[in-house]
Every structure is written in structure tokens, then in C-alpha cells.
Amino acid sequence: DGGITQSPKYLFRKEGQNVTLSCEQNLNHDAMYWYRQDPGQGLRLIYYSQIVNDFQKGDIAEGYSVSREKKESFPLTVTSAQKNPTAFYLCASSTAGLIYNEQFFGPGTRLTVL
Amino acid sequence: GEDVEQSLFLSVREGDSSVINCTYTDSSSTYLYWYKQEPGAGLQLLTYIFSNMDMKQDQRLTVLLNKKDKHLSLRIADTQTGDSAIYFCAGGGSSASKIIFGSGTRLSIRP
Numbered sequence: 001d002g003g004i005t006q007s008p009k010y011l012f013r014k015e016g017q018n019v020t021l022s023c024e025q026n027l028n029h030d031a032m033y034w035y036r037q038d039p040g041q042g043l044r045l046i047y048y049s050q051i052v053n054d055f056q057k058g059d060i061a062e063g064y065s066v067s068r069e070k071k072e073s074f075p076l077t078v079t080s081a082q083k084n085p086t087a088f089y090l091c092a093s094s095t096a097g098l099i100y101n102e103q104f105f106g107p108g109t110r111l112t113v114l
Numbered sequence: 115g116e117d118v119e120q121s122l123f124l125s126v127r128e129g130d131s132s133v134i135n136c137t138y139t140d141s142s143s144t145y146l147y148w149y150k151q152e153p154g155a156g157l158q159l160l161t162y163i164f165s166n167m168d169m170k171q172d173q174r175l176t177v178l179l180n181k182k183d184k185h186l187s188l189r190i191a192d193t194q195t196g197d198s199a200i201y202f203c204a205g206g207g208s209s210a211s212k213i214i215f216g217s218g219t220r221l222s223i224r225p
Contacts, residue, residue, distance in 0.1 A: 004156075035215075040122055042202065042217035043157075058212075090156055099144045101206065101213055105156030 002027045006091050006106035013078070013085070013113050021076045021109045023091035030096035032074035033103065036060060037088040046089075049074055050096045078111065086113045116140040118216035120203055125222045132190040134219045136203030139184065143205035146179065147213065148188045151200040160201070161188070195223050 004025040013019045023032065031050045035043040045058030049068040063082025068074055074093075078085045088110050092103040117139045126132045138146070144165050149157040163170045163177045163186070170177045176189040186205075190197055203216040 006156075040217060042118075043215040045212065048212065092156075099206070100162075101145070102147070102159050102162070103157075103213065105158065107156050108154070110154075 004091060004093055004104050004106040006089075006109050008109060009107065011109055011111045013111065015113055016080045018077055018079050019111065021078065021089055021091075021111070023074045023076065023106060024072055025074075025093040025104070025106075026072060027093055027104060028071075029093035029104070030071065031094045032068070033092045033094075034058075034064070034066065034074070034076045035090045035092065037090055037108075043090065046076065085111055087111060116205075116214045118203055118205055118214050120201075120216040120219045122217065123220050123222070125224055126193050128193060128195060128223050128225055130193055132188075132193045132197065132221055134188045134190075134201050134203075134221065136186040136188075136216055137184055138186065138203070138205045138214075138216075140205055140214065141181070141184065145206055146177075146186050147204040148175075148177065149202040149204060149215075151202065151218070153199075157202060190221075193221075193223055197221060198223050 007022045033048040034046040044060050046064050047066040049055035055068050065077045090108045091106040094103045120136045147162045148160045150160045151157045174191045178187045200218040200220050202218045204213045
């Protein structure tokens with residue numbers, strides 16, 4: 001079955017620690033995205049990548065970093081510089097370069113900073 | 115900048131129609147989308163409309179687009195308890211690979 005997976009589902013972090021969220025897809029999509037979801041604020045774009053070895057900052061990239069070494073994988077690191085990291089993080093993928101941009105979402109990772 | 119706005123909550127009685135409204139600022143959006151998010155899960159595309167259309171119907175779902183007023187709506191006929199979710203309106207951003215999501219409307223169903 002084709003799909004997009006995120007792990008872990010729940011993640012707890014102590015203040016001052018970096019943590020990496022995993023996102024993997026087997027849909028053969030070139031484009032991948034990371035969003036942050038907070039209650040009442042919808043989805044905010046953190047980073048996106050349209051092709052391997054290339055990525056761009058979204059609207060709220062400060063305190064986050066990403067890599068795109070493989071087409072299937074787009075891990076997100078939440079660094080200690082992120083002031084308020086507790087949130088629900090969603091990864092998505094899509095076919096790049098099309099005007100019609102249906103994005104396929106993973107199940108999300110809920111990060112809690114203790 | 116580009117913006118998509120929705121009301122945060124909607125409560126309807128089971129069996130009634132639900133209408134979720136959305137306004138957007140980016141008139142260059144070629145496609146507009148409605149996504150559904152069930153509790154604790156990711157988003158799933160529910161339906162979409164091409165910008166040169168005024169209406170699209172898909173079983174219980176009707177999408178209306180008023181380009182002049184930059185207003186999009188989703189009507190769910192015969193609302194059921196399984197329709198309880200957060201519904202997101204989204205439109206194409208300045209880049210073909212970016213779309214802008216609204217804040218989401220939480221739909222709750224009362225008996």
C-alpha cells in the first residue's frame with residue numbers, strides 16, 4: 001500500500017534538547033512538506049522540498065531544520081532554539097510542478113516539551 | 115500576504131445540512147480545496163474545485179465558489195455523526211508547490 005508515515009506518534013522532549021521527527025513516503029512524490037498545527041491556527045508551513053537535496057523555508061522555519069537526502073524521506077529536527085515547540089506536526093507529500101496540488105498527509109506526531 | 119479565513123466552530127443537528135464558509139485573498143489560486151481532519155489524524159482531501167467553476171457536486175458534498183467575492187463554501191447534506199471533524203479550506207499560493215490553509219472549522223453534530 002502506498003502512503004506516508006510519520007514516527008513516533010507521540011514524542012516527549014526536555015527543554016534544551018533537539019529532537020528529530022521522521023517522515024517517509026512511498027508514493028514516488030517529489031515534493032514534501034512539514035506543517036505545524038496549533039489549536040485555532042490551522043496549518044503553518046515550516047519547510048518544504050520540491051526535489052532531493054533542495055528545500056526552502058516556509059513561514060515559520062526559525063528553530064527547525066530539515067534534510068532531503070533521499071526522495072522518500074524528509075526528517076524534521078526541532079532544535080532547542082524553537083521557543084514553543086509543543087504542537088502537532090504534520091508531514092505531507094505531493095507531485096511537484098503541477099498546478100493541481102493534492103497533498104497527502106501522514107498521521108502526525110504530537111510533540112510535548114516537558 | 116495570502117490569507118485564508120474560516121470560522122472556528124459550527125454545530126448542526128444530525129440530518130440537517132452543514133455549510134462551512136471560507137474567504138481567501140489570493141485571486142490567482144487555480145484550485146481550491148477542502149480537506150477533512152478526524153481527531154488525532156492527518157488531513158485527507160475531501161473535494162476540490164477548479165477556479166473557472168462556480169459549483170461542484172459530489173454525492174452529499176456541494177462546493178460553491180464566488181470568485182468576485184473570493185468566497186468558497188462547502189455544503190454537506192444530511193449531516194451524520196461521522197462527519198464530525200475539522201474542515202480546512204485551502205488555496206494555491208504564489209508557488210505551484212505551496213498551498214495556504216485556513217484555520218479550520220470544527221464541525222460538531224448534535225442529536
